[in-house]
Amino acid sequence: MSAYSGLSWSDLLFLLDGAGKTILLTALATLFGTVLGIALGWLRDSSRLVGWIVAPYVDVTRSVPLIIQFVLFNSFIAIAGYPLNPLWSGTIVLSSYMGVFTSEVVQAGLQAVRPELRRAGRSLGMGYWTEMRYVTAPLALRVVFPSWIGLVIGLTKDSALVGVIGYIELLRASQILINRTNEAILILLGAGLFYFIICYPISRYSQTLERKLKQ
Amino acid sequence: MFGYSFHWRTVWQEIPQLAEGAIVTLQIAVFSMLIGITLAVLLAVARRNEGSIASRLASVWIEVARNTPCLLQIYLAYFGLGALGINISSYAAVLGAIAFNNAGYLAEILRGGFNSISQTQYAAAHSLGMNSFRVYSYVVLPQVFRVTFRPIMNQSMWALLNTSLGMVIGLKELTGATQFAQSRSFRTFEFFLVAAAMYYVIAKIILGLAALVQWRFLKGGR
Numbered sequence: 332m333s334a335y336s337g338l339s340w341s342d343l344l345f346l347l348d349g350a351g352k353t354i355l356l357t358a359l360a361t362l363f364g365t366v367l368g369i370a371l372g373w374l375r376d377s378s379r380l381v382g383w384i385v386a387p388y389v390d391v392t393r394s395v396p397l398i399i400q401f402v403l404f405n406s407f408i409a410i411a412g413y414p415l416n417p418l419w420s421g422t423i424v425l426s427s428y429m430g431v432f433t434s435e436v437v438q439a440g441l442q443a444v445r446p447e448l449r450r451a452g453r454s455l456g457m458g459y460w461t462e463m464r465y466v467t468a469p470l471a472l473r474v475v476f477p478s479w480i481g482l483v484i485g486l487t488k489d490s491a492l493v494g495v496i497g498y499i500e501l502l503r504a505s506q507i508l509i510n511r512t513n514e515a516i517l518i519l520l521g522a523g524l525f526y527f528i529i530c531y532p533i534s535r536y537s538q539t540l541e542r543k544l545k546q
Numbered sequence: 547m548f549g550y551s552f553h554w555r556t557v558w559q560e561i562p563q564l565a566e567g568a569i570v571t572l573q574i575a576v577f578s579m580l581i582g583i584t585l586a587v588l589l590a591v592a593r594r595n596e597g598s599i600a601s602r603l604a605s606v607w608i609e610v611a612r613n614t615p616c617l618l619q620i621y622l623a624y625f626g627l628g629a630l631g632i633n634i635s636s637y638a639a640v641l642g643a644i645a646f647n648n649a650g651y652l653a654e655i656l657r658g659g660f661n662s663i664s665q666t667q668y669a670a671a672h673s674l675g676m677n678s679f680r681v682y683s684y685v686v687l688p689q690v691f692r693v694t695f696r697p698i699m700n701q702s703m704w705a706l707l708n709t710s711l712g713m714v715i716g717l718k719e720l721t722g723a724t725q726f727a728q729s730r731s732f733r734t735f736e737f738f739l740v741a742a743a744m745y746y747v748i749a750k751i752i753l754g755l756a757a758l759v760q761w762r763f764l765k766g767g768r
Contacts, residue, residue, distance in 0.1 A: 394703075394749040395742045396710035398721060403742060406735040410550045488615040495714065502618055509621075515629035519622050523614045530613035 338514050346518070349504030350525055356418065356490045356500060360425035361483055367426060368433020375434060376441040392431040398492050400424050405496045417498035425493070429486050436478045440471035473544050480537035484530045491526075501525060557736045560727040567723025568744055574641050574719060575706040575752075581641075582648025582705070583698070589653035590660060591682065604653070611650020617711050619643040624715050636717040644708050648701060655697045659690035692764055699756040706749060720744060 375382040392400070404424045408415055415423075444467045452462035494503030505522045509515045589607060592600040611619070623646075624639035634642070663686055671681040691698070713722035720741055728737035 391742075391746060394707075394746045396707045396721060396745060398710045398713065399738055399742050399745065402734065403738045406738065410735055412549075484613070488613075491615040491617050492711075502615060502621070506621065506625075509625050513629070515621075515625040519618065519626050523610075523618050523622070526614045526618065527610065531609060534613060 338512055342508055346504050349499055349501040353490050353500040356421055356493060357487045359422045360429050360486055363426035364429025365433055367430030369437055371430055371434035372437025376438045389431050392428060397428060397489055398495055401496050417496050420496060421493035421498050432482050436475050440475035443474045444470045477537045477541040480533055484534055487529055552736055553733050554736055556731045556733050557740050563723050563727050567718050567720040571709045571720040574709045578641055578644040578648055578705050579702045581645040582652050585649035586652030586656055589649060590656040608650045608653050611647050616647050616708050619647055620711055620715060636715045640712040640717050644705055648705055651701050655694050656690055659694040662693050663689055695760060695764055702752060703749060
């Protein structure tokens with residue numbers, strides 16, 4: 332590696348590109364993870380058998396470091412002969428991770444709706460889906476939404492780990508620049524500020540929301 | 547399967563290395579929790595004094611710790627301090643950063659615990675002639691820890707999982723040791739599968755101990 336050099340405009344573009352990739356990855360994983368989580372949470376709530384079948388998957392996802400999940404999935408698909416680009420392997424692992432945590436929140440939300448209300452809805456002649464749509468889901472959403480926002484913030488931060496399988500998101504881009512220039516503090520404070528600006532307002536919003544919903 | 551032959555013997559030979567890594571992982575998880583809890587008590591107490599400088603500093607610490615990635619915090623401790631001429635080992639950087647991170651989350655957990663204790667208890671303890679330090683250490687904190695035991699144990703799970711980030715700056719904790727051990731044979735999948743199993747077992751042991759503590763000492767607590 333050549334001698335240290337200062338930061339240049341192209342370096343800033345490199346960081347911005349990384350920031351864009353962080354947002355892209357987070358958005359994709361939020362989308363797929365939430366869909367997976369709602370389906371999984373609903374299945375776990377409505378069928379004991381499903382809950383029992385997916386329990387090991389949930390348990391392992393929660394007890395093994397995410398960084399290892401990335402490496403394991405990446406090497407597994409290479410062995411299986413279907414290597415994917417880092418964006419898609421990152422999205423798949425993060426979505427699965429988000430899905431598991433979302434399903435826990437969704438399940439808790441569904442359980443928070445009193446069974447009497449559900450039965451009352453059904454006895455008014457509503458079908459299963461009508462009752463779900465107009466009674467259970469809106470009530471569950473009040474419990475689920477603040478926690479779900481917390482999960483999205485966590486996901487934004489966790490996307491920083493996809494660097495280990497070669498996806499050059501913001502933090503990986505920062506690390507590459509640190510190795511090349513001598514500006515570790517400036518680069519890291521900049522990257523930190525980016526995450527903070529995204530996460531802090533959302534977390535404040537979720538706190539206010541939670542307080543409002545409790546009243 | 548898939549025309550790939552799994553080589554478990556290669557992994558078996560490196561088990562001592564992985565075990566050494568697991569010990570580093572456990573050390574960092576435990577120490578970062580102990581330091582984190584100590585700092586979190588100070589942060590949470592400082593925050594109760596709204597408007598003071600200490601309270602504002604505590605808020606900044608808590609918000610930064612909770613709203614930036616833990617890996618970034620590790621980078622700041624390692625590369626950031628390095629750029630300032632303070633070179634610390636990767637062990638110290640990971641321990642320091644995870645303790646910083648833990649303190650932020652634990653302070654929020656403790657805040658909830660403090661709020662659950664009624665003001666009359668403070669007043670009663672003061673009127674018995676206790677100074678603030680004694681009020682906290684004999685009356686308030688024991689109750690706070692009882693109420694917040696579960697979330698604190700939950701945070702210690704996160705501390706355990708976060709130690710795996712040490713790999714990225716070359717620390718040979720369990721993940722880093724695994725990465726190092728597989729780099730000679732490139733049996734990545736086998737090595738990391740074994741590492742995953744080791745994390746799983748460590749996590750279950752910690753949860754088991756927590757359940758034991760709760761059953762033995764905190765019966766009747768929440």
